[in-house]
Amino acid sequence: MASIKTLLCIAMVSFLVIQVVFSSDPDILTDYVLPENTTVTDPNYFTFTGLRSVFNATYPTTFTPVKATLNEFPGLLGQSVSYAVLEFPVGSLNPLHIHPRATELLFVVTGSLQVGFVDTTNKLFTQKLETGDMFVFPKGLVHYQTNFNTSEPALAVSAFGSVSAGTQSIANSVFNSTIYEGILAESFNISADVVERIESGLKG
Numbered sequence: 001m002a003s004i005k006t007l008l009c010i011a012m013v014s015f016l017v018i019q020v021v022f023s024s025d026p027d028i029l030t031d032y033v034l035p036e037n038t039t040v041t042d043p044n045y046f047t048f049t050g051l052r053s054v055f056n057a058t059y060p061t062t063f064t065p066v067k068a069t070l071n072e073f074p075g076l077l078g079q080s081v082s083y084a085v086l087e088f089p090v091g092s093l094n095p096l097h098i099h100p101r102a103t104e105l106l107f108v109v110t111g112s113l114q115v116g117f118v119d120t121t122n123k124l125f126t127q128k129l130e131t132g133d134m135f136v137f138p139k140g141l142v143h144y145q146t147n148f149n150t151s152e153p154a155l156a157v158s159a160f161g162s163v164s165a166g167t168q169s170i171a172n173s174v175f176n177s178t179i180y181e182g183i184l185a186e187s188f189n190i191s192a193d194v195v196e197r198i199e200s201g202l203k204g
Helices: 002-022 170-175 181-188 192-203
Strands: 064-068 082-088 093-098 104-110 113-118 124-129 134-137 142-146 154-160
Touching (some): 082 142, 104 113, 113 134, 181 192
Antiparallel strands (some): 064 082, 082 154, 093 142, 104 134, 104 154, 113 124, 113 142
């Protein structure tokens, strides 16, 4: 675990150095921003302890993100940064999704990952990452990460140039919404019963 802690520290410091380049939140004109109706704070406001669970010896059974965004960490208000620690058990997948408000910079702390994104010309950029590698997912583009390793879990840290990057699942946004099934069938050139099976699978 000591080596994982060291690598996490490296990832966080690396992100702080380059986060200004990727920052997309509005600039603030004060040292920090306090929530409305708050005038007094202390060091606890700037402290987040929600990632302590990551340093457990056991991995979850499915892909699990542990987030440190504005929702979880109010001290990020106005700072244009956030994190997610991504735990990938053997054979797990972080399915196709986008972050509409921020670029993502991923750092593999341990294990290996296959990652990829698709640009607006439908070109796929895919790469196998080993421990210590980094990969950037441009803002708003469809992307994924998966652990194909059959014997070793993987741990990664994702840094975002926004306090709230947002995560929109492609499958859920399309097939688990109230879009008329006929529109989906025509859009994907499939039959309505296939649409229904996909929707049923997602709900299940």
